[in-house]
Amino acid sequence: MTVQEGGVQEGRAGAEIGSPRKRSEDARLIAGRTQWTDNMTPQGTLHVAFLRSPHAHARIVRVDASQAMGRPGVVAAFSGADFADEQGSLPCAWPVTDDMKHPDHPPMAVSEVRFVGEPVACVVARDKSAAFDALDEIDIDYEPLPAVLNMDAALAEGSDLVHDDLGTNKSYTWVFENGDLDAALRDAPVVIEREYVQQRLIPTAMEPRSVLCVPDGDDFTLYSATQIPHILRLMLATVTEIPEHRIRVVAPDVGGGFGSKLQVCGEEVLALLLARRLGRPVKWTESRSEGNMTVHHGRDQIQRLTLAAERDGRIRGFKADILADMGAYLMLVTPGIPILGAFMYNGIYKMDAYSFTCTGVFTTKTPTDAYRGAGRPEATYAIERMMDELAAELGVDPIEIRRRNWIAHEEFPYETIAGLTYDSGNYEAATDKALELFEYDKLRAEQADRRDRRDPVQLGIGVSTFTEMCGIAPSRVLGSLSYGAGGWEHASVRILASGKVEVVTGSSPHGQGHETAWAQIAADRLGVPFEDVRVLHGDTAISPKGMDTYGSRSLAIGGVALFSACDKVVEKARRVAAHLLEAAEQDLEFTAGRFSVRGVQEEGKTLQEVALATFAAHDLPDGVEPSLDSDATFDPENFSFPHGTHLCAAEVDTETGMVHLRKYVAVDDVGKVINPLIVEGQVHGGLAQGIAQALYEEAVYDADGNLTTTTMADYLIPSAADLPTFTTDRTETPATSNPMGVKGVGEAGTIASTPAVVNAIVDALRPYGVNDVPMPCTPERVWRALRSETKPDTAEPGAGGGLGSASASGSDSDSAGGAQ
Template identity: 50%
Template structure:
C-alpha cells in the first residue's frame, strides 16, 4: 500500500484536542459531578516518623453532614497493601507493607491516617481538623548517607534502611582503569524534585450494583483497574477506570495511589460516589517525587582522550515506602550510563535506602536524567583534566554511526544514532569561536557568561516485554501496547489506544497515522484513550513510549484494516488484493487511480454484509504490539548562561537544542515536547528542589517555595533536528517526551562551570541556586 500523495504524517497539524481545552469545555476529574457525591478529606501526619497511639474520630463524626471517618483499621479487609511491581530476578528487595491508610505508624509527613467523608467540600476539611490523633514521635532517618549506615530505621522490623542493591556491569572495569592514564572522581548529586503537574490528582469513585467506576487523574488507568480489583476483591471486569482530561503527569501520575483505593473502598462501603481532589499542599507532600541520588562517579581515560572505564555508585534515597516502581527507577539510568560513548567497561552499582520522606518513583526521565547528568558533567571534567577540548573529547568517544545497531557495555543494543551529525548541526547554530571572543569581551565588563554542552542518548519507548518483563529487568508486567481501529458505516474512524495521553497530543498524531493509511482526513479519525471500559487492554503513557509502541500498534491495526479493505475493493474492482493501493483518498487499482472506492464505500460493503465469500462482515481490527527493542533518541544541546557573580544568580541567555527522534509524525508536537522538556531540566538545574529539614519536615510545601520557573525566567528555545529512523518500529519513530529533560541539566551545569572558570570554579552540584553559586565562588576565591 502506498500512502496518499500528500501524507498527513510529517505535517505540523494543529491539535484535535485543543478546541475543548481553549474554551474551558474539557472535563478534568474535578469538573465531573455525580448526584449524591460525598467529599473526602484526608487526615495526614504532621510527623515524619511516629507511632499512632490513638485516633479519636468522635468530634469529627459528630459534625453535621459527616457520614464517616475511616482509619486503617476500618479497611482491614483489603486484600493487600499498595503494589510494588518490581521483582528483579536474583535481587532481594525489602518491601514492607504500605497501606492506603496508615496502620500503627506513620513514616513521612503527609502519610494519611484517616479519611473524612461528608456532604460538603468545605465541611469535610473542617471535620478533618477535628480528628484527634495522638502520635508518639520516633527517631527519624533523613540524610540518606546516615540512613544507610544504620539506625534509626524507617522500618525497624527490617533492621536496616537498605531497600536493595543492584548492579549492572559490562566489560572489565579493573582492566579499564588499569589502562587509564588519568582517573577522576566526582560526587554527583541529582537532587529531589517534584513532578508538579499543574492539575493536582483527583478521584471520583462510584460503586453501584456490584460495579465500580473510578475517574482518576492518572497516566495508567489499566494498572489502576487491576490493583483496585485485586485490593478490593472485585472481579476485574466489574471495575472501569477512566482517566478523563488529565492536566499533566510527568510520571507523578504513573502510580497506584492510596487515595484511589480509599475512595473506591469508601464508595462501596457507604453506597455513595466519593470524590477527593488533591490540594497543592498535599501534592507536594504525598505525590511521589523523583531523582534524589548521590553518586560517586569514577572515570578513567588515556592521555589522548579514550575513555577506558566508567564506574558509578549510586545511593538512591527512595523515601519511606516502595511505590509501584520505586526501586527500579535508578536502574533505568544504568542501561545508558555510558551515554553516547563507546566505553569498554561500565559498571553501575545502585543501593536504595529508606528515609522518612515522601517516596520517589518515576518523574520525567526517571533514571536517565540522572545518568545523563553524570556522564555529561564528567566528560567536561575529564576534558579539563586532559586539556582536551570538551567537544573533541566527545567526538573521540562517540559510538560511530557505522556501529549501529550498537551493542554497548551495559548489555543493551542502541537502535540507531548519528551523534556526529547532531553535534555538527548544533554547531551550525552555535559558533563557539565567536562565543569565546564575546565571552572574553564580556568578562572585561564584569559579565560572566558561559556555554555548556550536552550530547546525549537515552533509552525509551518502554517495552519490549522480553527485556522489561518478569524474566528480564523484572517489571511485573509485559510492556506492549494495544490499538483497535474501528471503521464506522460512513467511513469515519474511531481508534482505541491503550496509551493514556495527558497533553502529548496523541489524538492528533494517531489520527495522522491512521488518516494516511486509510485515505481519509484526520478530522474524521477520533482517538479514544484512558478508559478501561472501551477498547483493548493497555499499558498507559510514560517512558516516552506512546508513539513508538502505541502509535506503532495503531499503524499495525490500521494496516490490518487496510488489508481487509483491499480484499473488498479487489473483489469489487475485479483485481488482485495486492494490486490495491490507497491514493488520493481512494482505494484503487495500481495504475488506474480514476477507478476507486472511498473508505466510506468500502465500509458500506463491509457492514451491509455483501463482503466477498468467506469474509466476516465489519471493518475493525485489533493489534498488540510488542517491539523487539527499545528506541534511543539522541541529540546535542547547548546552553548559554550569565552568572551575576555578586549575587550568584544564573540567567539562561540562550538555549539551542538539536534532537533526533527518528521520523517526525507531527513537528509541532515534537517541538512542544522538547520545549517543555528543556524547561523541566532548567527548572531542576536552577530553581526546583524538594527540601526536608533535619526533623523530616517538608520545607518546600507549596508553589511559594517549590519554585517552578515562570515565563519571565526562561528564554525562547532554538530547536533543530536530525532524522535517524529507528529500526525498532515500522514508522522509524522514537519517543521525545523526556529527551529535553534528560539533556538539559548537564548543559546548564556545564555552562555555569564554564562561566565561573576564571574565578577558579571547576565543579558544582545542582541545584544551582543563587546562594550555592555565590558560596562556590567564595570558596574558589579563597583557595
C-alpha cells in the same frame, strides 16, 4: 466551537504524517469546556478529606474519630484501622532483585507513620468544607520515633530504622558490570572522581490529583487524574480483591503528569473502598500543599562516579556507585527508577569497561518514583558532567573530547558497554547543526574576552550530547529486569458504515496530543480525511486493553500498533474490494484511500465504499466476515534511542551568584516525526523542566523530616519571565526498531538540558578554580562555589519570607510569611 485551522486543512492522503497539524484537543481546552476529574460531581457525591501525619516517623497509639462524626454534614469518619482488613497494601510492580526488602504499604496508616503527609484518618462529608473542618475533631496520639533522613547515615551500622521489621534501611543493591573495570582503572593516565547529588524534585503537574468513584451495585467507575487507567484498574483489583471486570477506570481530561500520575495512590484505593462502603459517589481532590507532601517525588540520588581515560581523552572505563532514596515505601515502580539509568551512564560513548551499583535506601520521606526522564536524566547528567570534567582536565574543548569518544554514525547498530544495542544515530550531524545555530566560536571568543577583562559577569558554555532509551517497552527486556508486566501497546481501528473511522488506543494522553497525532497516522494509512478520524482513549470500558502513557512510549509503541492495525484494515478491505471490482487481490493497488486495478485507474472503490459494502454484507466473498475492524498489539524488539546536542550559554554574575541563561540551542534527533508542532512543544516543555532542576527546584526537608517546600511559594517553578527563548531544530535519523522509524520525544528535553546548564555555569567559573556547583545552582551556591566552599550550609528553613513552615495538618500554626 469553531476553531479555524491554519496550515494543512484538507485531509489530503499521505500528507498528514509530518505535517504541523494544529491540535484537535485544543477546542475544548481553550474554551474551558473541560472534563477534569474535579469538574465532575454527580448528584449525591460525598467529599473526602484526609488527616495526614504531622510526624516524619511515629507510632500511632490511638485514633479517635468519634468527635468528627458529630459535626454538621459529616457522614463518616475512619481511621486506618477501620480499613485494615480490606485496604491491602499498595503495589510495587518492580522487585528489582530477588532479595529486595519490600515493606507493607497500607493506603491509610494503621500502626505507624513514616513520612509527613501520610494519611492516618479521613472524614467523608456532604461538602468539602464540612469534611475539612471536621479533621480538627479527630484526636490522634502519636509516639514519635526517630526520623531517618540521610542515606549514608541510614545505611550505617546501628542506624535508626524506617521499617523496624526489615532490620535494615537497605531495600536492595543492584549491580551491572561489563568489561574489566579494574584493568581500566589500573595505571590509567587520567582518573576523575566526582560526587553529584540529584536533588529531590516535586513533579508538580498543574492539575492536582483528583479521584471520583461512582458505585453502581457491585460495579465501580473510578475517574482519576491518572496516566495509567489500565494499570490502575488491574492494581485496584489486585489490592482490593474487587474483581477486575467490576472496575472501570476513566482518565478524563488529565492536566499533566510527568510521571507523578504513573502511580497507584492510596487515595484512589480508599475512594474505591469508601464508595463501596457508603454506596454513594465519593470524591477527593488534593490541594497543592497536600500534593507537594504526598504525590511521589522524583530523583534524589547520590552519585559517586569514577572515569578513567587515556591522555588523548579516550575513555577506558566508567564506574557509578549510586545511592537512591526510596522514601518511606516502595510505590509502583520506585525501586526500578534508578535502574532505568543503569544503561545510560555510558551515554553516547565507547569504552572498555563499565560498572554500576545502585543501593535503594529507605528514609522517612515521601516515596520517590517516576519523574520525567526517570533514571535517565540522572545518568545523562553524570556522564555529561564527567565529559566536561575530562575536557577540563586535559585542556581539550568539550566538543572535541566528545568527538573522540562517541559512536560514529557508520558504527550503528552498536552494542554498548551497558548491553544495549543502539539501532541508529548521527551524533556528528546533530552536533554540527547545533554548533552552527549556537555560533559556538563567536561565544567562545566573547568568553575569552570577558575572562581577559575580568568582567564580573562571566560567560560559560555548556555542552550536552545525550541519548536516552525510551519507548519503555520490549516485554522480554522488562521481564529480564524483573518488571512486573510487559510493555506492549494496543490499538484498534473501527471502520463505521459511513466510512468514518474510530481509533481506540491503549495509550492514555494527558497533554501529549494523541487525538491529533493518532488521527494523522490513521488518516495517512487509510487514506481518509483527518477530520474523519476520531481517537478514543482513557476509559477501560472504551479502550479495554492498554499499557498507558509514560517513558516516551506512546508513539514508538502505541503509534506503531495503530500503524499496524490500519494496515490490517487495508488488507481486509482489499479482499472485499477485489471481490467488488472482480479483480485479483494482488492486482489491486491502494493509494489515497482508493483501491484500483493496477493500470486501470478509472475503476476503483474507495475505502468508504468498501466500508458501506461490508456493512451491508450483501455481497461479500465467501468466508469473509462483515467487518473491516482490526486491531494490533505491538511489542518492539528494542527501545528507541533519541539523541541530540544541546548547547547552553549562561551568564554568571560572580558578585551575586545569579545565573542568567543567555542562549539555549537544542538539536534533537527523534527519528521520523508525525507532527513537528507537537514535537517542538514537547522539547520546549522538557527543556523548561530540565533547566528548572538545574537552577530552581528542590524539595527540602528540615532536620525533623518536615517538608519545607509544601507550596509554590517555596518550591520554585519557573515562570515565562524566568526562562529564555529556545532555539530548536532537528536532524532526522530514523529508528530501525519500528516500521515508522519513530522515537520518543517526551523526556529528551528534560534529560539533555540539566547537564547543559550546569556545564555552562561551571565553565563560566573554571578560571576561579570551580569544578562543580551542586543543584539547584542557586545564587548562594554559585557564590559559595566561587569562595571555594563545596558544601553550602543549610540554614533553618521557614523564616524570612515564604510559606515554608506550613504544617502538615495545616491548622496549628498562627502565622507565617505571606504572599504580597
